[in-house]
Amino acid sequence: DSGVTQTPKHLITATGQRVTLRCSPRSGDLSVYWYQQSLDQGLQFLIQYYNGEERAKGNILERFSAQQFPDLHSELNLSSLELGDSALYFCASSAWTSGVDEQFFGPGTRLTVL
């Protein structure tokens, strides 16, 4: 158990809908990362937050947005969902260990868009 929690575990919804995925980082970790893992695209970095501020953006669609709250939990909002958005969404938090920020991954949320 990495200490990173994600809810829900599974989510089934229809095209055009909007969903919110939630992540709680490990105690004390200030950074939160979001990744999308699909069969054909591998692990894609979406976005990173550090202590409430957006730090880096990866291949995140405009239909997707995220935020990190004062208690450091983060939410990833996916809107106008398409079939291709079906994937595993992972959250990770990081801590500085031996001079490098090591990422700890949550168990993921499996999103199925029908």
Place this chain on the structure above:
Amino acid sequence: AQSVAQPEDQVNVAEGNPLTVKCTYSVSGNPYLFWYVQYPNRGLQFLLKYITGDNLVKGSYGFEAEFNKSQTSFHLKKPSALVSDSALYFCAVRIAGGGYQKVTFGTGTKLQVIP
């Protein structure tokens, strides 16, 4: 720009045999390198990392990886494979140094250990 290549989508090895999962990288500077493992329906778990020092890095579950600067490689190895090692393995790289640096993951290699 930095990148990671895992040239094999899948590696099959017999139980008890040595295993190697390949990774090559490209960064504009010195690298920090990582290996993660993902078991079915689970998140990624950290296996080992190279920051500096000894080129042979030992990690969890008997895995080790060798950093080769001239070949820009960081192959994952284990002397004797177990069926329970069957999983998806990801190599990752970031530029060395303090502060925030983007981490880039490879596309993953599925390891199948055959009993």
